[in-house]
Amino acid sequence: MSEFDLEEAVHIYGPKLFRYVYTLLCNYQDAEDIVQDVFISAYQGQAGFDGKNVSAWLYKIAYNKCIDHMRRNKMVSFQELHEDTSIVEQNYDTGYSPVIISALRQLSNEDRAIVLGRITESLSYTELADRLCMTECVLRKRYERAKKKLAENLQLTEREVF
Numbered sequence: 001m002s003e004f005d006l007e008e009a010v011h012i013y014g015p016k017l018f019r020y021v022y023t024l025l026c027n028y029q030d031a032e033d034i035v036q037d038v039f040i041s042a043y044q045g046q047a048g049f050d051g052k053n054v055s056a057w058l059y060k061i062a063y064n065k066c067i068d069h070m071r072r073n074k075m076v077s078f079q080e081l082h083e084d085t086s087i088v089e090q091n092y093d094t095g096y097s098p099v100i101i102s103a104l105r106q107l108s109n110e111d112r113a114i115v116l117g118r119i120t121e122s123l124s125y126t127e128l129a130d131r132l133c134m135t136e137c138v139l140r141k142r143y144e145r146a147k148k149k150l151a152e153n154l155q156l157t158e159r160e161v162f
Contacts, residue, residue, distance in 0.1 A: 020121075021066055025066060034065045038058060103150055104116075107146055
């Protein structure tokens, strides 16, 4: 990735990555910092990039940085971060209603990443399994369970949600 390509990647993927990271962390400033770190890491690690799928590569970096951040800050649950969904509306329009954000926060870290990858990003099971470093079989089962939990959190049937 040359500097021009990095600039283009920031322009194309920056807002989407921010939305993804923000939805995972529920913290505006942390999301900004991590997205910036993603692009710095991408630029520094461009020699190791196979050139196949820029989007998947950037999202994988973002996911790993979010997990590292949560471990560093001992974030056990997303629910502890922001119970007030008005924070989302004040800082950044994620495209999700406060009800959806609240329901997503009730999922585990990995389940939220799985749901976001499958539903909002329309990733295949193969792409998502690669991003999250798990087998496709495990991912499929986790996704089915996460959908059920999300439907319960929304008090809807799975058909109404998905």
